Amino acid sequence: MTKIVVAVKYVPDATADRxxxxxxxxxRENVDGLLSELDEYAVEQALQVVEAGDGEVTxxxxxxxxxxxxxxxALQMGADAGVHVEDDAIAGSDAFATSLVLAKAIEKLDYDMVFFGMGSxxxxxxxxxxxxxxxxxxxxxxxxxxxxxxxDTVKIRRDGxxxxxxxxxxxxxxxxxxxQTGEARYPSFKGIMAAKKKPVEEWSLADLGIDAAEVGLDNAWTKVESTTPRPPRTAGEIVTDEGDGGTKLVEFLASKKFV
Structure with a gap:
């Protein structure tokens, strides 16, 4: 039996005003969140692996x-079980602290492979x-x-x-x-109903043996020092074609160093 752990992330909706x-x-409080789209591909690939043989996805x-x-x-898509690590001390953690929490959680699970999306x-x-x-x-x-x-052999194609x-x-x-691995499936009604009965464990930092001083914004190795809102989009320039429209277009593209 192949046991796969898929790490997924809850992210702000990319279509919202973040x-x-x-x-x-x-x-993350004033915007709707959802399963990261890139992680859906990881869930899909894990499900395809176990469906082709015998296994389970957590x-x-x-x-x-x-x-x-x-x-x-992810459970509605077909995963078998879930684990949610929740602790107030984790808020603001950077990639290094997040990887620590994920690794400690994975160590507590029975697995053969760990799948991730390419990024959040x-x-x-x-x-x-x-x-x-x-x-x-x-x-x-x-x-x-x-x-x-x-x-126990995994082969991948990486396109550069x-x-x-x-x-x-x-x-x-x-x-x-x-x-590029293929579209992720959409949860069926049967999958949505079945997900309600699937087990989800909730763990804290204490359950993982992690000290709060190892995670969180105050202990992050990387921080965002400042942010600037993107300026509003301005009206485009209208060029009236009086027989020289092509020339004006090329001049505009050249001024922007597009040609």
Whole structure:
């Protein structure tokens, strides 16, 4: 039986008007949140792996109370169980502290592979998968555009700007997937109803043996010093074509260094 843990994140809706709090952290109270779209691809790939053989998928999230919505969405998609790490001391944690919490939680679970999305839609750093792999002492094969699993062997295709790489690894490992792996399924009515009966464990920092001094904004290795709102979009320039429209267009593009 293949057991996969998928780390998912609850993020502010990218289509909403997102702002920052006074401490320069993302305002998560005044905007709707949801399961990060990039993590949906990781859930989908994990489900395809276990559906092709025999296995189970556990989704893991770290975040405030509302982050349970991310777990619930993954369960509705077909995941078997969920774990929600919630602790007030975690608020404001950077990628390094987040990777610590995730790694400690994963160590408490029975798993063969750990799946991540290529990055979160709020921070977009894409470093947490490899940080977690380092903490767990596992190999990481990242930015997979295609995944195939045969026993304990995982093969991925990684598409770069100038080349495509085929990468293979065996044993326990960490995998991150891109949005090129295929569309994530939409929860069916049956899946939504079934999710209500699936187990979700709630853990605190104490459950993971983590001291509050290791996480949180005050202990972050990286911080946002200042933010500036994006200026409102201005009206575009209208060019009247009097036979020289093409010339004016080229001059405009050249002034912006587009040509």
């Amino acid at each position: 702002t920052f709090d006074a401490d320069n952290t993302v305002d 989704v893991l999230t770290v975040g405030p109370a509302d982050a349970s919505d991310a777990v619930r969405k 839609t709020d921070a977009g750093m894409g470093v947490v998968p490899t940080l977690v792999a380092e903490r767990l002492g596992l190999p990481a094969i990242t930015f997979a555009s295609e995944i195939s699993v045969d026993g 700007d100038a080349a495509t790489h085929q990468i293979e690894a065996t044993g326990k490992l960490v995998v991150s997937v891109t949005d």
